[in-house]
Amino acid sequence: MPTLLLEIGCEELPAGACREAEAQLPVLSERELGAPPTHVFVGPRRLALLLDDVSERTADEWIKGPPESLAEKAAAGFAKKHGVRPEDLVVRDGFLGVERPGQPLRDVLPERVEAIVRGLAFSKSMRWEDSGLRFARPVRWRLAKLDEETVVGETSFGHRFTHGAVEIPDAKEYADRLREAEVEPDAAERRRQIVAGLDAIGGWDDAAGVLEEVVYLVEQVVVLEGSFDERFLQLPERVIVTAMQSHQRYFPLGSNRFAFVANGGDPDLVRAGNENVLEGRLDDASFTFERDVERGIDELAKQLDAITFFKGAGTFADKTDRVQALVGELGGGEASSEAARLAKADQASELVREFPDLEGYIGGEYARLAGYPEAVSAAIEEQYLPDSAGGPLPQTEAGKVLAAADKLDTLATSFSLGHKPSGSRDPYGLRRAGIGLNRLAVEGGLAIPRSLLDEEVRAFVEERLEGLLDVPVEYVRAARASAAADLGSVARLAESLHAERESPSFDGVYTAYDRAHRLAGKSAGDAAPELDRSLLREEAERALAEGLAKVAIDGDTRKALESGATLAPLMERFFEEVLVMDEDEAVRANRLRLLLDVRDTLGRLGDFSQIPR
């Protein structure tokens, strides 16, 4: 059985489009060619499929139609839709249908090739000719072969600048012939060659994920090493790295060296050209950096009243005021307060306008250069941490306070403007901010008072805690309803409730809470506003009230549970000896109040009704 080659030749496709095509081609191959590809080749100038041992005829097709019983009503319409006469419909297993016998693959290949080209969908596509075809970039040739026979098109093409048309004598020789023409069609092989080249140089780094783009930027892999003048090393390291990665797609090698991947050319010329370009970029960055430094961080901070934070949320000067106030509420010291004053100054810098990713980092650098203490500078640098779910936390105390204050403000401001995350849309990064706040509290040990969050934001933030802690969500929900004063306490309470769940005191508190809640929870409206001791007629209810007065729900969870559990026998006796629903309305209201007080006192440890038993 023959080997089928299909190649779609394009003008240079973006890396993202290559990946989209890579994902769709196997499915399209099955749909249009009846079999998955043996190999998919994806690169900037060509998308290709190789199918070994394809059947020379397409499979017979059976298009199932309406049940035979509905033939009178539905047959004509169905037949018309499929372009056959009603009398040509065939009955199988009680259903009408159309039989389409398989055809020679050779005959249908041209239309199948077009169907694959048209079947590829890209997140960004364009028109370039009258046909109305849309594709990520213009399609310039198509080649389809069955072994030695060319069915669509004429030739393939080699490297854009060193080779022209390339004859593919046999589909099986596709990759070899292209390799002779300085094209490596296989993305995985290009990736392997790039990594091997970088490994041979050694010490490479790819924090920015440049590799995955570069694989689709070249057809031929030439890994080169370059360097720049050491005088640029006085620039902050991340400025250098950002200039390399964001503009040039280079791999930093540390110090003044870098590696990059070319698509061919004379290595010495190409290296010299790239070194020149990078030095130009660094010159430009130095110029910008020096202008910022000359203005100084205090001067930059003064310009924040002209820069909008985001629409409706005031300027960065307003944000600075709010963050400073929050730092105070979080009990931050002098360093964090000073850091808050300067935290957003770099938004007025030219360097951040150029490289937004440097925000925070470069503010810290500018603070150091202006002679601010390290505690202040480090806090400015750390203000956006953690910036990912598993990313590092600020290391300094002032940094933690500032990072929390910044997130609190972003959350409060966004929610007040109605910018809540919905589905996958979260343009203001509020989920990340919520998770960050919890991590600052739980892992960073920062006391973040829950009173600083209004109800809606607090619910949003604490919901994030459910995913963060390694305890069943019911315990987190129970703890969220507790009287815990700060986020970290909620987390610790959830964990300790879970740890204590098998203990007798947990059981005692749970049972007491549960019984009180079940009986009185729904009748809260009938309860007296306050307990009236003079109305306590029975010994058992007096004992419960006295016991309740002694319960201390503070501090250590285990001790609180033990204290709360002292109510269990008293509750037991209460329910044996006292009829809550007394005929005297005042007595009844007072007893309901007593039970609610029991529930609410124990409820300071959490809402036990959330925890299933």
Added chain:
Amino acid sequence: MAAPTFQDTIRALEGYWADYGCVLMQPYHTEVAAGTMNPATFLRSLGPKPWKTGYIEPVIRPLDGRYGENPYRFQHYFQYQVVIKPAPQDVLDLYFGSLEAIGIDLRRHDIRLVEDDWEQPTLGAWGLGWEVWCDGMEITQWTYFQQLGGFDVELVPAEITYGMERLAMFLQGKRSALELEWAPGITWGDVYRENEREWSVYNFELAPVEILTRRFGEHEEECRLLLERGLPLPAYDQVLKASHTFNLLDARGALSATERAAYIGRVRNLAREVAQAYLELEHGADAAT
């Protein structure tokens, strides 16, 4: 072989594209922030008529000035602009031919087409294409227009915009545009450094905000009056003047982010109305949508 001067390179591009059959145009007579805004590109790319042109364009971007002190940034620099409508099958090869014509050996250098999705919100325009890199230097922006003034193009044009300073820096091996040789013995800096300094002072420090704010409104008003009279070409000049006035206000730091967006929206609306009027004339009054 000595490296070509700046003016040699302009002449080589003129010659190459003239030989191909382009109409050689000249810079437009009012400020534009890109060669794209010259009506020879913006308006002629709309409508059903084929068109081929090439021209040098001084582009004016007040915000990018650095008093002539930065080797890379200027408020006034040069683009060589080529538009071919509709784009022929071999349009990329034609472009690569132009690089050979100005002295780039394509086999010895690393020429790369890197994704660049072009968008110009003030003109309601977008297209897909590339930055063209030569040994890492971005020497050209390459775009297949898809929409201009909010209207789909009828014949898809290829727009080739050579960044002349970068291109010449590559050809002459210079790290600063100021050091480029413009003509034998005369540098780019000799010709334009003082110009950069003076205009930067004007753009950043002296441009009169109140007068400019008023002027923006006047250009807007005049544009609409001209459109009422069915004159899209002079109306388009008012769009360009309004756009440049906005750029000056922006350089003066006179606009908040919200105001900025509002001004961009106003220019975009004018550009759309002019595009519509132009298309109506091109198609005959009733055919345009």
